Amino acid sequence: MIKARNVAFEYNRRDNNNNVVSIERALDGVDFDIKPGEFISIIGHNGSGKSTLAKHLNALITPTEGTVWVDSLDTSDELNTLKIRQTTGMVFQNPDNQIIADVVEEDVAFGPENMGVPTEEIWERVNKSLMTVDMLERRSDSPNHLSGGQKQRVAIAGVLSMRPRCIVLDEPTAMLDPAGRRDVIDAVTKLNKKEGINIILITHYMEEIIHSDRVFVMNKGKIVMEGSPSYIFERAPELEEYGLGLPAVTRIAHILRNGNINIPADVFSPDELVSCILENLRQYGC
Amino acid sequence: MQIIVDHLNYTYSKGLVYERKALDDINLVINRGEYVCIIGHTGSGKSTLIQLLDGLLKPDSGTIYFDGKDIFDGDYQLKNLCGRVGLVFQYPEYQLFETSVIEDVKFGPRNIGMSSLDTDVASYEALKMVGIGDELLDVSPLELSGGEKRRVAIAGILAMKPEVIILDEPTAGLDTKGRNDILELVNRLNRENNITVILVSHNMEDVAKYADRVVVMAEGKIYSDGTPKEVFADYRSLREVGLDIPEGMYIIERLREAGIPVRTDIMTAEEAAAEILRFISEES
Numbered sequence: 001m002i003k004a005r006n007v008a009f010e011y012n013r014r015d016n017n018n019n020v021v022s023i024e025r026a027l028d029g030v031d032f033d034i035k036p037g038e039f040i041s042i043i044g045h046n047g048s049g050k051s052t053l054a055k056h057l058n059a060l061i062t063p064t065e066g067t068v069w070v071d072s073l074d075t076s077d078e079l080n081t082l083k084i085r086q087t088t089g090m091v092f093q094n095p096d097n098q099i100i101a102d103v104v105e106e107d108v109a110f111g112p113e114n115m116g117v118p119t120e121e122i123w124e125r126v127n128k129s130l131m132t133v134d135m136l137e138r139r140s141d142s143p144n145h146l147s148g149g150q151k152q153r154v155a156i157a158g159v160l161s162m163r164p165r166c167i168v169l170d171e172p173t174a175m176l177d178p179a180g181r182r183d184v185i186d187a188v189t190k191l192n193k194k195e196g197i198n199i200i201l202i203t204h205y206m207e208e209i210i211h212s213d214r215v216f217v218m219n220k221g222k223i224v225m226e227g228s229p230s231y232i233f234e235r236a237p238e239l240e241e242y243g244l245g246l247p248a249v250t251r252i253a254h255i256l257r258n259g260n261i262n263i264p265a266d267v268f269s270p271d272e273l274v275s276c277i278l279e280n281l282r283q284y285g286c
Numbered sequence: 287m288q289i290i291v292d293h294l295n296y297t298y299s300k301g302l303v304y305e306r307k308a309l310d311d312i313n314l315v316i317n318r319g320e321y322v323c324i325i326g327h328t329g330s331g332k333s334t335l336i337q338l339l340d341g342l343l344k345p346d347s348g349t350i351y352f353d354g355k356d357i358f359d360g361d362y363q364l365k366n367l368c369g370r371v372g373l374v375f376q377y378p379e380y381q382l383f384e385t386s387v388i389e390d391v392k393f394g395p396r397n398i399g400m401s402s403l404d405t406d407v408a409s410y411e412a413l414k415m416v417g418i419g420d421e422l423l424d425v426s427p428l429e430l431s432g433g434e435k436r437r438v439a440i441a442g443i444l445a446m447k448p449e450v451i452i453l454d455e456p457t458a459g460l461d462t463k464g465r466n467d468i469l470e471l472v473n474r475l476n477r478e479n480n481i482t483v484i485l486v487s488h489n490m491e492d493v494a495k496y497a498d499r500v501v502v503m504a505e506g507k508i509y510s511d512g513t514p515k516e517v518f519a520d521y522r523s524l525r526e527v528g529l530d531i532p533e534g535m536y537i538i539e540r541l542r543e544a545g546i547p548v549r550t551d552i553m554t555a556e557e558a559a560a561e562i563l564r565f566i567s568e569e570s
Contacts, residue, residue, distance in 0.1 A: 013429075045461035046432045093459070145304075147328050174459040177328045177488050179528045204461055245462035248491060248533035248555035255559035261566065270533045274540040277562060281546065284570040 001166060001198055002034040002057060002088075006066035008221075009052055026052040027063070028221035036165070039192045039199045041209035041229075044218030045243035050202045053218065054170045057200060058088040070166075086115065089159030093171040095151035104146075104154050105130065105139040111162040122161075129157040132195070133187045149180020153187055160191070166198035167191065174204065181205070206233075207247040210268040217242060230265040249273050288450065288482055289316040289339065293348035296334055300346070308334040310506040311348070318449075321476045321483045323493040323514075326503035327528035332486050335503070336452045339484070340373040369398040372448030376455050378439030382427040387418065387438050390427050394446045405445070412444035416471055433464030437471070444475070450482040451475060457489065465489075469496060494518065494532045494553045502529065514553065534558030 009027040012020045026049050034040055044050045055061045056068045059075040071087050073080040092098055101107035108126045117125065130136040133153040143151055152172055159167055169188065173181040189211045192199045201212065209215050215232045217225035219242040225232060232239070233250045246254070249270050253263045256277070263276050291314040298306045309331050316322055326332045337343045339350060341357050341364045349358045357367055375381065384390035391409040400408065413423065416437040422430065427438055436456065443451060453472065457465040473496055475481045487493050493500055493514060500517040502509040504527035510517050518524070518531040521539055530536070534555040541548050541562070548565050552558045 046464055149328075171459070177528075178530055179327060204459070243461055243463040249537075251555045252534060252537065252559040252562075255556065256562060259559075259563040259566075261563070270536050270540070274537055274544070277537070277541060278544055278546070281566065281569070284566060 001036045001038070001071060002032075002200075003069045004030055004032050004056070004066065006031060007053075007056065007063045007068055008065040009049075009056070009061065010064045026221050027056075030066070030221070030223055032216065032223065032226075034166075034198065034200070037192075037196045037198060038214065039189075039212040040201070041212040041215045042200065042202045042218060043204070043206065043209060043215060043232075043244060048218040048242070049221040050218050051170055052221075054090070054168050054200065054202050057166075057168045058090050059084045060090070086162060087164060088166040088168060089162055089164035091152070091155050091159055091167065091169040091172050093174045095148060095155050095175070098155045098158070099143045099151060102142055103139075104135065104141050104143055107143060107154060108157045108161050111158055115162060125161040125163070126157075129160040130154075132160060132191065133157045134183075147180060148176045149183045152176065152180070152184050156184070156187060156191075164197070166200065168200045168202075170202045171204065172201075173208065181208070185211070205247075206244065206250070207268070217244070219243075229268070233268075234265065287315050288318040288353060289314075290351040291315070291335075291339075291348075292351065294335075294338060294350065295346045295348050296331075296338060296343060297346050298334075308506055309338070309345070312506075312508060314501065314508065314511075316450075316482065316484065318482055319476070319480050321473075321496060321498045322485070322501060323497035323499070324484065324486045324501045324503060325488070325490070325493060325529060326509075330503040330527070331506040332503050333454060334506075336373065336454060336484065336486060339450075339452060340371050341367045342373070365398065369394075369446040370448055371450045371452065372443035372446055374440055374443050374451065374453040374456060376458060378442075378456075379427075379432065379435035382435060382439060382442075385426060386424045387413070387427050387430070388423040390438060391442045391445050394442050398446055400446075408445045408447060409441070412441040413438070415444055415475070416441045417467070433460055433467060436460070436464070436468065440468075440471070448481065450484065452484040452486075454486045455488065456485065457487070457492070465492075472496070490518070490530055490532045491554070494535065502527070504528075515551065519550070537562075 007027055007030040011024045011026055013022045014020055042050050059081045062076045068075045070084045073084055075084055099107050105126050108129055109122050112122045112125050130139055133156050135153050173184050185208050188199055191197045210229045215229055216223045236246050253267055253273060257263050261280050267273050267276055291312050294309055294312040296309040298308050324332050338345060344358060349356050355362060382390050388409060391412055392405050395405040395408050418437055427435060456468050469492055472483055476483045497514055500514050501511045502517060509527055518535050521531040521536055524531055535552055538548055538552045538558050548561050552561055
């Protein structure tokens with residue numbers, strides 16, 4: 001679905017006379033293959049290159065060196081740009097920057113309308129998209145009256161209505177409260193599991209990566225670790241070196257495992273952990 | 287009693303169809319040197335309350351006393367208040383605007399009428415306090431990293447030498463390291479400089495770790511108020527208002543409900559794990 005080979009990207013800092021004063025390598029030799037239907041999470045501290053990488057996935061920026069292919073289309077070829085952006089949709093951190101219409105359903109209709117979809121089909125897509133993110137009831141409201149999490153779900157519906165096969169979300173929950181975060185992550189997970197849409201989720205919150213098939217850890221513009229959520233969580237000291245902390249449940253599970261308590265590697269939620277601890281206690285005969 | 291909030295009411299869009307009561311008869315006393323966290327679901331009234339505390343909004347009725355004086359009294363100089371009660375907004379780095387870091391920090395103290403020399407000293411000290419080195423003083427704030435920008439924005443408030451500092455989700459959008467840096471800084475301001483801290487947060491782990499006191503808001507009212515331990519003990523009622531408790535405490539509460547007599551004076555994940563291990567080794 002998406003392939004990257006030896007991708008590097010440089011930001012140039014220029015002075016008033018437009019001379020390059022410094023070059024910062026935001027991406028440095030990145031390689032990956034993302035298969036159709038995969039759910040990928042990308043984590044890394046501020047400035048590790050996550051967002052720069054995300055912007056490569058729908059040709060918002062193109063590599064300084066190396067190549068990114070979306071559906072076998074080279075993103076550096078401008079003739080492919082439109083096709084790529086219809087294949088890969090993008091959702092950003094701040095919902096207020098992405099919503100443009102006065103009414104929820106009009107905002108969701110904007111994408112397909114722009115693509116020249118016939119009116120009847122637009123309505124069909126708007127309905128379905130809003131239903132998928134559970135926002136159908138608010139279709140005729142003003143986005144101004146929605147909470148952050150609701151706005152973010154409308155933004156996702158706006159991308160969905162263009163029927164992309166892949167959605168890239170760049171820290172979609174950073175500005176939301178816990179309930180809003182949960183709703184957005186649930187909506188995203190549903191898109192992946194039920195609709196088979198490729199998800200690439202960039203996040204700071206370690207507990208949000210647990211639904212993904214694979215996790216990329218980024219540091220200094222490189223992918224430094226890659227694997228399933230439990231593989232990643234088992235490597236706490238290494239993560240710490242990259243400025244990343246583990247969620248509380250995982251930390252507790254770790255300490256218990258080190259104390260020879262049997263906790264399976266795929267326990268991520270507090271309720272699962274509680275059942276596990278109780279099971280252990282039962283075996284000890286308490 | 288440094289701050290007394292007395293029967294405070296506030297309504298948005300009064301008289302319009304969108305009229306919404308944001309604060310409903312709030313009473314609150316905050317003492318000098320306290321570290322208070324305000325938690326609550328989006329729309330619970332937290333942000334409205336802190337804007338009133340800084341005198342940015344005027345209440346419908348009720349008032350706030352700061353150091354014994356009614357801040358909404360016609361004679362009160364609100365301009366003095368904003369130096370003494372410093373408010374750090376959400377995403378404060380978006381408000382950096384000067385051409386250099388030091389100039390940006392100087393804006394606040396200069397604006398409240400500090401002398402030029404005092405402004406220079408206070409700004410320099412504030413930047414030191416937040417850990418911004420001399421080499422960055424003349425750099426454009428736009429060239430800094432996210433965490434650095436935020437610390438510069440906080441320095442801009444500290445340079446006014448506030449007695450109270452209010453922070454609205456100061457760690458939102460930062461990575462683990464950036465988050466710890468900011469929280470350690472705020473903690474130091476409270477413990478070492480005796481600045482009263484009022485912090486709005488969604489991160490219950492942080493609240494449990496640092497706060498002396500937690501005020502929970504729901505639907506414009508104060509829902510509960512006490513030490514983190516007292517407030518988090520009742521996770522079911524917190525869940526009803528859309529809030530979670532720190533996961534370590536949650537696991538301990540659930541074990542107790544299942545009849546396991548673990549200790550309850552647990553705040554952090556590490557303490558919870560240690561207590562579970564202790565219990566298992568003693569029982570087996």
